[in-house]
Amino acid sequence: MSMPPDPATGGPVPPPMPDAIRPGTCIFANILRARRSWLDLLSEKSYGMLMGEMRLPLKRLYMPNEPSLVRRVMVEDRASFPKDRAYWSLLDPVTGESILNSDGPAWERQRRMIDPAFEQARLKLVFPIMADAAQGMLARVASAAAGGGRLGVDAEMTHITADIILRALISLPMGDAEAQKLYDDFHIFTRSLPTQTALALTRVPRWLGWPLLFGRGRRAARRIRARLEAHVRPRFAAHRAGSPGPQQDILAGLLNAVDPVDGSRFTFSEVVDHLAMLFLAGHETSAAALTWAVHLIATHPEVQERMVAEIAAEVGDGPIGFADIKRLRYVLAVFRETLRLYPPVGSLPRVAATGTRMRDKTIAPGCPVLVLPWLVQRHRRIWDRPDQFDPGRFLAGGEAEDKTGAYLPFGMGPRACIGMAFALQEGVLLLSLLVRRFRLEPEPGHRPYPVGRLTIRTREPLPVRVCERAAAETARLP
Ligand code: HEM
Numbered sequence: 001m002s003m004p005p006d007p008a009t010g011g012p013v014p015p016p017m018p019d020a021i022r023p024g025t026c027i028f029a030n031i032l033r034a035r036r037s038w039l040d041l042l043s044e045k046s047y048g049m050l051m052g053e054m055r056l057p058l059k060r061l062y063m064p065n066e067p068s069l070v071r072r073v074m075v076e077d078r079a080s081f082p083k084d085r086a087y088w089s090l091l092d093p094v095t096g097e098s099i100l101n102s103d104g105p106a107w108e109r110q111r112r113m114i115d116p117a118f119e120q121a122r123l124k125l126v127f128p129i130m131a132d133a134a135q136g137m138l139a140r141v142a143s144a145a146a147g148g149g150r151l152g153v154d155a156e157m158t159h160i161t162a163d164i165i166l167r168a169l170i171s172l173p174m175g176d177a178e179a180q181k182l183y184d185d186f187h188i189f190t191r192s193l194p195t196q197t198a199l200a201l202t203r204v205p206r207w208l209g210w211p212l213l214f215g216r217g218r219r220a221a222r223r224i225r226a227r228l229e230a231h232v233r234p235r236f237a238a239h240r241a242g243s244p245g246p247q248q249d250i251l252a253g254l255l256n257a258v259d260p261v262d263g264s265r266f267t268f269s270e271v272v273d274h275l276a277m278l279f280l281a282g283h284e285t286s287a288a289a290l291t292w293a294v295h296l297i298a299t300h301p302e303v304q305e306r307m308v309a310e311i312a313a314e315v316g317d318g319p320i321g322f323a324d325i326k327r328l329r330y331v332l333a334v335f336r337e338t339l340r341l342y343p344p345v346g347s348l349p350r351v352a353a354t355g356t357r358m359r360d361k362t363i364a365p366g367c368p369v370l371v372l373p374w375l376v377q378r379h380r381r382i383w384d385r386p387d388q389f390d391p392g393r394f395l396a397g398g399e400a401e402d403k404t405g406a407y408l409p410f411g412m413g414p415r416a417c418i419g420m421a422f423a424l425q426e427g428v429l430l431l432s433l434l435v436r437r438f439r440l441e442p443e444p445g446h447r448p449y450p451v452g453r454l455t456i457r458t459r460e461p462l463p464v465r466v467c468e469r470a471a472a473e474t475a476r477l478p
Pocket of ligand 1: 099100101111278281282283285286289343344345348349408409410411412414415416417418419420422423
């Protein structure tokens, strides 16, 4: 079942958007809205502005949307716009000051040491892990198809991406009870973040005691650390005693890491910081992206059939191998267009280290400066039909080719995502396996609503209809 046409235009129904805020809404109502979803703070005008400004109770917040300003903040003058600690330190209870939320020389050292664990060669190593975990996903989807055809997409995508990243990090599959507890605690922790984020960005001081409000999240953070420590301790000790185990996972990469500049290694607690951070960064984002991708594919049957045709032509019925991934160009374009419309990390919080000017705005030191991939990637002056789903933009010669500064789902410049190649490989593999075997259709009457929290997710769980393609073909035979 495809979506009925848009009654307003007669064309395809555009992918879901948040309701635009009306101008002049009271500031305190806005803080409550931000707690639910920061996307609900955006007005229709936001999508066409080059430089935005928002008044908060204690500070002003700035949103540069022009590609040259985005490049200035993220690349050319990035030392003047460090990561906003008021925001990023919310992750400290779980991730410590790890590569995602540190800055300056501490970050430079961490990046030098972690980069090798994410080299191209590691992608080949990690591929069988992804393919193995994907068999579990196919079995779960097959059981949904056999049991009435309703699949909870967000739950499945969170499960499979958590499974992949845990196997890649510490060789632990999600079937394991310990893995399940880790996963549950991460979800308790991330659920406590939206309120804290709203308070952090408004600059309400922490000494007012607001972290005390989030006891459940902090207790979950302590349990996560304790579980990871128990896992790392024996391997850390064995490694430092000169007998590393046979594992070739990312933990092994962290244990082997040596700073080429001063010869130092990660301490025990730094290794735990990085594992926690990589688990969080490596599954929440991919799960959000894949959930939206499944929704878009299910509501655009012509895109789905083109994906199936490409997979049949390039791979056939056999296993999808490492070398096949780069031939699946249309599937990749579908995933990249999903990341344009629903960038999981929709906001990149920075802070103005010194007073500066941007277009007509004078920015005081200490003000938050948010680069918003959500806005830039839907900018009315930059993209043609910005709210429409059109994977063709990302094929050779498509409009995305000259959009530097206007497409940054993985960030930009030296702080760009270290897991980009990992995530793209995972996305192409999982989506290909899914659409080759199952026909995806929207659940009648269900339209997801996007919310901006830690990542951009659907407000309610997202159902789709799934049925085995082979069964559907047989049923159609005379
Ligand atoms: C679709 C999936 C993903 C998306 C959209 C995504 C997005 C991003 C973005 C936007 C940043 C930059 C943040 C900033 O500049 O403030 C980032 C950084 C980072 N990501 Fe990802 N990410 C994804 C998957 C992954 C995976 C799979 C891993 C690891 C296995 C990972 C690890 C990291 C790390 C370590 C950083 C910090 C890099 C640094 O600051 O040096 N990400 N990611």
